[in-house]
Amino acid sequence: MSIWDRLRLDGRKLFITGGSRGLGREMALAIAEAGADVVLVGRDAESLERTAEDIRGFGRNAHTIIGDIGQPEQAEQICRDALAEHGPFEILINNVGGRRINVPTEELPLDDWQTILDLNLTSTFLCTKIIGGAMLKLPGGGRVINNASISGMIASRNIGGRSYEASKAAVIAFTRATAADWAPQGVTVNAICPGGFMTEPNQRWAKDNPSVIESFEAAIPAGKFGDPEDLGPLAVYLASDASRYMTGATLVIDGGYTLW
Numbered sequence: 686m687s688i689w690d691r692l693r694l695d696g697r698k699l700f701i702t703g704g705s706r707g708l709g710r711e712m713a714l715a716i717a718e719a720g721a722d723v724v725l726v727g728r729d730a731e732s733l734e735r736t737a738e739d740i741r742g743f744g745r746n747a748h749t750i751i752g753d754i755g756q757p758e759q760a761e762q763i764c765r766d767a768l769a770e771h772g773p774f775e776i777l778i779n780n781v782g783g784r785r786i787n788v789p790t791e792e793l794p795l796d797d798w799q800t801i802l803d804l805n806l807t808s809t810f811l812c813t814k815i816i817g818g819a820m821l822k823l824p825g826g827g828r829v830i831n832n833a834s835i836s837g838m839i840a841s842r843n844i845g846g847r848s849y850e851a852s853k854a855a856v857i858a859f860t861r862a863t864a865a866d867w868a869p870q871g872v873t874v875n876a877i878c879p880g881g882f883m884t885e886p887n888q889r890w891a892k893d894n895p896s897v898i899e900s901f902e903a904a905i906p907a908g909k910f911g912d913p914e915d916l917g918p919l920a921v922y923l924a925s926d927a928s929r930y931m932t933g934a935t936l937v938i939d940g941g942y943t944l945w
């Protein structure tokens with residue numbers, strides 16, 4: 686089989702959280718372009734539908750589910766319903782995530798901490814348990830891709846409120862441990878750790894804090910923020926047969942930011 690054939694995803698189905706915009710949208714589009722049908726979960730019907738339309742433009746099926754994946758009970762229900770209606774899924778991308786900015790740990794309220802853990806970590810656990818767990822019965826196994834962050838490896842600059850780092854470090858640990866458990870059944874579980882990409886949350890941050898963003902960018906050896914499109918090919922590789930021997934990996938994509 687050629688290298689290009691090994692990267693094709695025809696006949697597979699992707700379930701992705703937070704696919705309407707930003708990094709999730711780019712990964713969903715790339716995976717659809719490689720041949721997979723897609724179910725997108727998010728909160729904003731309009732932007733979700735825009736991404737779904739773009740996916741249909743590749744000749745693939747796309748379904749949208751509106752819901753808050755940061756509410757554990759809702760997340761569980763969304764996954765069970767999606768599995769029953771559209772499953773089984775061969776590919777899962779746990780992409781949803783968020784953070785509190787500029788709230789130092791000593792002032793961070795417990796419910797803010799809990800909100801970020803639910804959004805970033807508990808959603809990853811529940812989707813992996815339900816959507817990923819169903820892959821264990823598939824003859825060809827499956828692929829779980831967790832969008833963590835370099836903030837799971839180092840402290841973010843001037844962000845504060847370290848619930849984000851704690852949740853992303855836990856996503857990496859959860860990735861590695863689940864990968865070990867599920868390798869015998871051919872279900873791989875890998876984590877992506879992006880550095881700085883100019884998606885909507887960072888655009889908002891840049892507007893309010895231009896000097897922080899400038900110093901952040903100056904610290905990236907590649908000299909600039911990442912382009913969200915660069916996540917697409919990596920996601921296709923991790924979703925495909927080409928990556929079948931890679932599991933439990935933590936793949937950093939940060940323009941060299943963590944090298945210094």
Ligand SMILES: NC(=O)C1=CN([C@@H]2O[C@H](COP(=O)(O)OP(=O)(O)OC[C@H]3O[C@@H](n4cnc5c(N)ncnc54)[C@H](O)[C@@H]3O)[C@@H](O)[C@H]2O)C=CC1
Nearest residue numbers: 703705706707708727753754755781782834879881882884
């Ligand atoms: N942009 C960056 O520089 C980096 C981003 N990341 C991670 O990448 C992931 C995506 O980030 P971005 O694309 O920048 O964010 P974004 O805010 O542009 O996109 C997030 C997506 O998730 C959806 N979403 C957010 N909360 C949700 C909820 N409670 N329920 C359902 N859907 C929800 C949004 O509708 C949107 O589609 C996050 O996990 C983030 O932590 C990691 C490292 C760097």
Ligand SMILES: O=C(O)C(=O)C[C@H](O)C(=O)CO
Nearest residue numbers: 834836840841842880881882
């Ligand atoms: O959302 C994130 O995660 C980031 O933007 C991580 C950044 O690269 C960062 O904060 C590095 O200091």
